[in-house]
Amino acid sequence: MENFNNYLKIINEAIAGIDLKQQPQNLYLPIAYSLGMGGKRLRPVLTLAACDLFGGDIKNALNAAVGLEIFHNFTLVHDDIMDAAPLRRGEKTVYKKWDSNVAILSGDTMFAIALQQITNTGHPKLKDVLQVFIQTAIEVCEGQQFDMDFENRSDVSISEYLEMIRLKTAVLLGASLKIGALLANAGEDQTRLIYDFGINAGIAFQLKDDWLDAFGDEAKFGKSIGGDIVANKKTFLYLKCLELANPTDRELLIQLFGSSHSSKHNKVDQVLDLFEKYRIKEATIQEMEKFFGMSIRSINQVDAPVEKKNMLSGFAEMLYKRDK
Amino acid sequence: MENFNNYLKIINEAIAGIDLKQQPQNLYLPIAYSLGMGGKRLRPVLTLAACDLFGGDIKNALNAAVGLEIFHNFTLVHDDIMDAAPLRRGEKTVYKKWDSNVAILSGDTMFAIALQQITNTGHPKLKDVLQVFIQTAIEVCEGQQFDMDFENRSDVSISEYLEMIRLKTAVLLGASLKIGALLANAGEDQTRLIYDFGINAGIAFQLKDDWLDAFGDEAKFGKSIGGDIVANKKTFLYLKCLELANPTDRELLIQLFGSSHSSKHNKVDQVLDLFEKYRIKEATIQEMEKFFGMSIRSINQVDAPVEKKNMLSGFAEMLYKRDK
Numbered sequence: 001m002e003n004f005n006n007y008l009k010i011i012n013e014a015i016a017g018i019d020l021k022q023q024p025q026n027l028y029l030p031i032a033y034s035l036g037m038g039g040k041r042l043r044p045v046l047t048l049a050a051c052d053l054f055g056g057d058i059k060n061a062l063n064a065a066v067g068l069e070i071f072h073n074f075t076l077v078h079d080d081i082m083d084a085a086p087l088r089r090g091e092k093t094v095y096k097k098w099d100s101n102v103a104i105l106s107g108d109t110m111f112a113i114a115l116q117q118i119t120n121t122g123h124p125k126l127k128d129v130l131q132v133f134i135q136t137a138i139e140v141c142e143g144q145q146f147d148m149d150f151e152n153r154s155d156v157s158i159s160e161y162l163e164m165i166r167l168k169t170a171v172l173l174g175a176s177l178k179i180g181a182l183l184a185n186a187g188e189d190q191t192r193l194i195y196d197f198g199i200n201a202g203i204a205f206q207l208k209d210d211w212l213d214a215f216g217d218e219a220k221f222g223k224s225i226g227g228d229i230v231a232n233k234k235t236f237l238y239l240k241c242l243e244l245a246n247p248t249d250r251e252l253l254i255q256l257f258g259s260s261h262s263s264k265h266n267k268v269d270q271v272l273d274l275f276e277k278y279r280i281k282e283a284t285i286q287e288m289e290k291f292f293g294m295s296i297r298s299i300n301q302v303d304a305p306v307e308k309k310n311m312l313s314g315f316a317e318m319l320y321k322r323d324k
Numbered sequence: 325m326e327n328f329n330n331y332l333k334i335i336n337e338a339i340a341g342i343d344l345k346q347q348p349q350n351l352y353l354p355i356a357y358s359l360g361m362g363g364k365r366l367r368p369v370l371t372l373a374a375c376d377l378f379g380g381d382i383k384n385a386l387n388a389a390v391g392l393e394i395f396h397n398f399t400l401v402h403d404d405i406m407d408a409a410p411l412r413r414g415e416k417t418v419y420k421k422w423d424s425n426v427a428i429l430s431g432d433t434m435f436a437i438a439l440q441q442i443t444n445t446g447h448p449k450l451k452d453v454l455q456v457f458i459q460t461a462i463e464v465c466e467g468q469q470f471d472m473d474f475e476n477r478s479d480v481s482i483s484e485y486l487e488m489i490r491l492k493t494a495v496l497l498g499a500s501l502k503i504g505a506l507l508a509n510a511g512e513d514q515t516r517l518i519y520d521f522g523i524n525a526g527i528a529f530q531l532k533d534d535w536l537d538a539f540g541d542e543a544k545f546g547k548s549i550g551g552d553i554v555a556n557k558k559t560f561l562y563l564k565c566l567e568l569a570n571p572t573d574r575e576l577l578i579q580l581f582g583s584s585h586s587s588k589h590n591k592v593d594q595v596l597d598l599f600e601k602y603r604i605k606e607a608t609i610q611e612m613e614k615f616f617g618m619s620i621r622s623i624n625q626v627d628a629p630v631e632k633k634n635m636l637s638g639f640a641e642m643l644y645k646r647d648k
Contacts, residue, residue, distance in 0.1 A: 024469040078432060082425040101406040101472065104428060105465055108402060111435055112461040119454045126451060130443045137436040141429055145348040148425065 004315055007048040010058070011041045014066045018113075030094045030106040031113070034073050037089050042319075043172060044069040047180035049312055050194050053304045056184025060123055064183060067117030068133075068176050074110035075140055077103050082148065111137075125182045132182070136175040143168025150234050154254070158239045162203060170202025193298050200295035201316045207288045208320060210235040214272060215281050220323045226268035232257045236287065237280050238271075244278040292320055328639055331372040334382070335365045338390045342437075354418045354430040355437070358397050361413050366643075367496060368393040371504035373636055374518055377628045380508025384447055388507060391441030392457075392500050398434035399464055401427050406472065435461075449506045456506070460499035467492025474558050478578070482563045486527060494526025517622050524619035525640045531612040532644060534559040538596060539605050544647045550592035556581045560611065561604050562595075568602040616644055 015035055020028050044065035051061035079085070080093035081103050087093060095103035118133055119126070146164040150156045177198040181191045213228040214237055228235050238257065242250055253274055256267055275281065299313050339359055344352050368389030375385035403409070404417035405427050411417060419427035442457055443450070470488040474480045501522040505515045537552040538561055552559050558581070565577055577598055580591055599605065623637050 021466075024466055024473055026473060027466060027469040078428055082428060100424070104402055104406060105469055105472075108432075108435065109462055109465040111432065112458055112465065115439065115454075116458045116462070119451065119458060127443065130439075130454075134436055134440045134443060138433055138440070141433040141436065142345075142348055142351060145351040145429055148429075149348055149350060 003052070003311060004045055004049065007045045007058070008041055010048065010062065011044045011065060011069065012038075014062055015041075015069065018066070018117075026098065026102055027106050027109055030077075030098055030102055031110055033097070034077055034094055034106070034110065035070065037073075037091060039089060041069055043072050043176040046173060046176040046198065047183075049315070050177040050180030051184045052180075053194070053302070053308050053312060054181050054184035054186040054190065055304075056180070056186075060121070061180050061183040063120045064118050064129060064179050065176070067114045067121075068172070068179065070110055070117060071114035071133075071137065072172060074107050074114060075144070077107040077110065079144060082144070121183065123183055125185070128182050129179050132175050132178055136171050139167045139171045143171070151232075156234050156239060158236065158243065161234065161236055161239055165203055165206040166199060169206045170199045173202040173205075174198030190303060193302050197295045197298040197302075197312075197316075200291045200298065201320065204288045204292040204295065204320055207236055207284060207291065208322070210237055211281070211284045211288065212322075212324070214275060217323060226272070229257075229268050229271045237275060237284055240283050240287075241274055241278050241280050244280075244283070245274065249274055249277070288320070292316075327376070327635060328369055328373065331369045331382075332365055334372065334386065335368045335389060335393065336362075338386055339365075339393065342390070342441075350422065350426055351430050351433055354401075354422055354426055355434055357421065358401055358418055358430070358434065359394065361397075361415060363413060365393055367396050367500040370497060370500040370522065371507075373639070374501040374504030375508045376504075377518070377626070377632050377636060378505050378508035378510040378514065379628075380504070380510075384445070385504050385507040387444045388442050388453060388503050389500070391438045391445075392496070392503065394434055394441060395438035395457075395461065396496060398431050398438060399468070401431040401434065403468060406468070445507065447507055449509070452506050453503050456499050456502055460495050463491045463495045467495070475556075480558050480563060482560065482567065485558065485560055485563055489527055489530040490523060493530045494523045497526040497529075498522030514627060517626050521619045521622040521626075521636075521640075524615045524622065525644065528612045528616040528619065528644055531560055531608060531615065532646070534561055535605070535608045535612065536646075536648070538599060541647060550596070553581075553592050553595045561599060561608055564607050564611075565598055565602050565604050568604075568607070569598065573598055573601070612644070616640075 018035070020032055022028060047061050047065035047068055048058045051058050076088060077094045080088060081095045081100050085093050086096045093103075094106065098106075115133075118129060121129060123129070143164055143166070146160070147168055150161070150164065174195040175198070178191050178195040181194045186194070210228065213235070214226065216225060218225050228237075234257070238253070241253055245253060253271065256271055295316060296313055299309055299316075302309055342359070344356055346352060371385050371389035371392055372382045375382050400412060401418045404412060405419045405424050409417050410420045417427075418430060422430075439457075442453060445453060447453070467488055467490070470484070471492055474485070474488065498519040499522075502515050502519040505518045510518070534552065537559070538549065540549060542549050552561075562577070562581065566574055569577060577595065580595055619640060620637055623633055623640075626633055
């Protein structure tokens with residue numbers, strides 16, 4: 001993972017080097033705070049990796065990579081308002097540290113700064129890059145809206161759920177890779193393959209997130225098990241269990257997810273018992289493997305040096321096999 | 325104004341022709357609602373007019389013009405959340421008709437759709453157009469933040485106020501003109517002149533807005549006089565009066581703007597009395613005339629057929645001389 005650590009370093013230096021204005025303070029301090037929270041910088045790392053995969057110079061992709069990370073952070077700032085989330089990466093969210101208005105407006109400005117970074121890409125493919133980025137930005141908003149809509153719906157299907165996580169999470173990973181490939185002048189079939197790799201790996205990552213919430217090792221996971229269950233989140237696990245359960249257990253599961261009355265541990269334990277009864281752990285692994293397998297098949301078809309492809313698929317595997 | 329009515333028709337047809345998706349409904353219905361509210365479509369009309377002024381084909385500028393109008397509507401959707409505004413153009417605002425979360429996310433999507441329209445501009449100057457647009461988007465956010473900050477400050481200067489309205493209102497008018505000029509391949513000095521025309525006319529328009537709120541004819545204005553006074557808005561009128569008043573009247577004015585206790589009419593009447601005593605009506609006209617005069621001097625220097633320049637300055641004069 002030598003290269004990937006190097007990419008991360010380059011990204012973090014570029015983000016730290018952005019010359020944000022000072023005034024108005026209530027606009028720019030929250031932006032600096034959000035960008036300074038760190039994180040895995042997964043999206044820009046993938047942009048640089050895809051650019052290198054196709055023989056491009058990663059310097060050509062750095063502006064776009066940074067723009068994609070700023071865009072991702074913008075979505076987090078706005079999502080945290082909508083989800084009333086007090087904490088992110090252990091720190092207060094922008095909307096909690098300041099207020100909703102500050103979070104709305106500094107988020108809007110981050111969207112514009114993201115775009116500024118991407119537009120600074122001095123490359124003949126700029127229009128293609130922008131079209132991928134804009135299409136993705138719209139899809140990410142659609143994914144967030146579907147996610148919010150699902151909270152009030154009792155008839156969400158597994159395919160709708162998979163489509164929601166594709167939009168909310170996977171398309172930005174796919175786009176980050178595709179934009180790196182475009183900036184290395186990769187051809188259309190190649191950019192499609194690397195996009196598909198990102199989409200399917202992204203869906204597998206999100207299913208893994210759901211899985212860890214219920215079946216992770218609490219000590220390694222770093223937060224308590226069952227957060228999604230407590231929050232009545234209709235994850236793949238819940239939807240699969242609804243599909244497999246007998247009518248009585250189905251009723252029980254719906255009832256457990258319909259109320260916040262049952263004491264926390266009791267509720268989590270009851271749901272986990274149902275998950276065990278219907279082998280949801282195994283069913284989820286099967287689904288994850290399906291998407292992860294598709295992602296590997298896509299990257300294997302890419303026309304690039306095998307050691308570079310192995311680096312990228314190894315990186316994806318490391319993320320996929322994570323236990324926290 | 326024949327041409328301008330024609331531009332408005334073209335713009336409204338283009339906006340009505342945008343093929344918005346249907347799903348998710350909670351994302352796209354609010355967007356259709358916001359874009360369907362109408363309004364003067366001032367920004368896109370100026371884009372087409374500037375393109376024509378420099379001999380360009382307005383078809384080349386139509387996508388960008390529509391994008392600028394969608395961007396403007398996005399800022400209104402988010403501003404209405406921040407300002408807790410229940411009504412816009414006599415209709416419920418998006419955040420009141422749905423909720424804040426819907427308004428945040430559909431606004432974000434409108435920003436992306438605005439960008440999509442602008443990027444669809446198939447023109448060699450696309451990168452220049454985008455750079456003007458992005459710089460402007462950032463400045464509009466800065467203007468809104470300064471406006472919100474001023475609510476909690478008692479030491480706002482007139483020059484700070486003028487800078488705030490430049491950012492919040494004037495730069496988007498200037499950018500709409502400049503982008504039209506760029507798409508007609510106007511040179512750098514010409515695009516600067518038309519931008520300056522928009523900036524100074526924009527500041528004059530906003531000062532006229534402030535002026536109408538205090539000195540307009542209630543019957544023509546269509547809303548009650550003194551809305552800004554009731555809301556304790558620190559407009560040019562208030563700041564100029566603070567500057568000119570003797571210490572006793574200054575204290576009284578600060579006290580009137582510091583409380584919501586005094587009954588509405590009494591407060592408005594007392595403030596209007598102070599405005600009369602210190603000839604604020606005339607002082608504001610003088611300031612407006614200064615900016616409007618600068619705008620006319622800029623457009624007169626433009627290298628374009630005089631009848632086209634007269635059309636555009638006549639349009640600006642009509643807006644400036646409005647009594648509602």
